[in-house]
Amino acid sequence: xxTADLALPIKSAEPSTSTMKxxxxxxxxxxxxxxKPRPTLxxxxxxxxxxxxxxxxxxxxxxxxxxxxxxxxxxILGHEGIGVVxxxxxxxxxxxxxxxxxxxCVTACLRCDFCKKRMYSHCRNGGWILGYTLxxxxxxxxxxxxxxxxxxALPEGGDEDAFVMLSDILPTGxxxxxxxGQVKPGDTVAIVGAGPVGIAVLLxxxxxxxxxxxxxxLDDKRLAVAKQFGATxxxxxxxxxxxxxxMKFTKGAGVDVAIEAVGLPATFDICQGIIGxxxxxxxxGVHGKPVTLHMEKLWDRNISLTTRLVDTVTTPMLLKIVESxxxxxxxxxxxxxxxxxILKAYDTFGNAAKDGALKVVLKAEEVVLKAEAQ
Ligand SMILES: NC(=O)c1ccc[n+]([C@@H]2O[C@H](COP(=O)([O-])OP(=O)(O)OC[C@H]3O[C@@H](n4cnc5c(N)ncnc54)[C@H](O)[C@@H]3O)[C@@H](O)[C@H]2O)c1
Ligand SMILES: [Zn+2]
Ligand SMILES: [Zn+2]
Numbered sequence: 001x002x003t004a005d006l007a008l009p010i011k012s013a014e015p016s017t018s019t020m021k022x023x024x025x026x027x028x029x030x031x032x033x034x035x036k037p038r039p040t041l042x043x044x045x046x047x048x049x050x051x052x053x054x055x056x057x058x059x060x061x062x063x064x065x066x067x068x069x070x071x072x073x074x075x076i077l078g079h080e081g082i083g084v085v086x087x088x089x090x091x092x093x094x095x096x097x098x099x100x101x102x103x104x105c106v107t108a109c110l111r112c113d114f115c116k117k118r119m120y121s122h123c124r125n126g127g128w129i130l131g132y133t134l135x136x137x138x139x140x141x142x143x144x145x146x147x148x149x150x151x152x153a154l155p156e157g158g159d160e161d162a163f164v165m166l167s168d169i170l171p172t173g174x175x176x177x178x179x180x181g182q183v184k185p186g187d188t189v190a191i192v193g194a195g196p197v198g199i200a201v202l203l204x205x206x207x208x209x210x211x212x213x214x215x216x217x218l219d220d221k222r223l224a225v226a227k228q229f230g231a232t233x234x235x236x237x238x239x240x241x242x243x244x245x246x247m248k249f250t251k252g253a254g255v256d257v258a259i260e261a262v263g264l265p266a267t268f269d270i271c272q273g274i275i276g277x278x279x280x281x282x283x284x285g286v287h288g289k290p291v292t293l294h295m296e297k298l299w300d301r302n303i304s305l306t307t308r309l310v311d312t313v314t315t316p317m318l319l320k321i322v323e324s325x326x327x328x329x330x331x332x333x334x335x336x337x338x339x340x341x342i343l344k345a346y347d348t349f350g351n352a353a354k355d356g357a358l359k360v361v362l363k364a365e366e367v368v369l370k371a372e373a374q
Contacts, residue, residue, distance in 0.1 A: 021034070085099045093148060173202075
């Protein structure tokens with residue numbers, strides 16, 4: 001495809017002006033809210049979306065820690081959001097200017113070999129690129145490649161705080177945790193990490209009626225929230241004895257499913273220490289450091305260990321459940337900030353225990369002004 005091919009025609013609300021504000025990564029520990037050029041259409045399958053709601057993910061915290069070296073200086077972060085379509089390339093057929101859309105954290109061309117296997121996470125033309133190797137959603141505008149495969153229509157009148165959880169955490173918790181962990185009715189499930197992703201695992205694990213869900217974290221406030229969302233037992237692992245407590249609780253049997261939703265060697269070790277014979281360890285956390293695989297203990301345990309980058313193939317199904325009100329993920333939102341205060345929002349989410357933060361939501365200026373006027 002040549003640049004000339006890509007140029008026109010486009011369907012547009014109005015021509016884009018030059019600059020916007022965005023959260024820009026300048027290396028570990030160095031985010032900045034600054035001016036960037038507004039994105040423009042580059043391919044016929046692109047859409048430009050004006051962000052109304054965005055959020056911060058635990059993965060953004062990993063990026064700021066320097067765990068993901070593929071993120072370069074100057075990158076706009078963020079891979080979750082809802083917005084309004086401002087412009088579409090001529091080959092976008094499902095979305096039109098003015099549509100309200102949920103942005104998927106994973107971009108899918110729907111045509112390559114991985115997309116045909118429904119492994120959108122490894123799409124040859126997309127995958128997880130937003131806020132990683134392509135500019136993301138913590139901005140006033142974002143360019144979404146392959147819009148038809150990467151956006152979902154926001155249901156009429158849908159609560160953005162609920163539906164934004166479909167960008168990432170609900171499909172992630174369900175696919176990487178619950179489906180890969182093969183949660184079954186009656187199972188004893190342990191979830192290590194009670195952040196938004198761990199809570200999304202907790203919510204979606206209950207589709208299958210496990211008999212026990214043990215939630216493990218360092219933060220008592222998040223553990224209390226987990227109880228409200230259906231955890232049957234909570235364990236604070238600060239004393240380093242979480243695995244012993246789980247083994248005692250299960251009378252030495254260990255758990256059927258252990259789901260890692262933090263991304264640290266210590267939390268992966270808890271999963272290895274509590275998995276019962278025939279069980280499944282499902283890793284969800286993004287890891288920046290190697291872990292030790294204890295084959296000397298696990299070789300005869302008939303276990304499985306899975307890893308997964310969210311494919312977002314279950315997003316349409318989860319969308320229906322949120323629409324029905326059977327899942328109410330807006331309850332995860334503890335803090336709302338105007339987008340321009342995103343650095344404060346990062347501070348709150350990054351020090352969640354201090355302010356009792358779970359999911360931190362960011363609103364565009366126009367949304368804030370509208371809410372104030374009401
Ligand atoms: N696989 C994927 O596709 C995918 C997608 C999205 C997020 N993630 C990853 O999922 C993980 C969770 O994301 P989140 O948004 O919930 O992050 P988060 O940072 O809000 O939550 C992490 C939780 O882990 C707890 N924790 C930290 N150290 C601990 C320890 N030693 N023992 C017990 N608990 C500990 C924290 O208190 C916190 O509640 C992150 O690693 C994120 O990168 C993976
Ligand atoms: Zn994420
Ligand atoms: Zn593809």
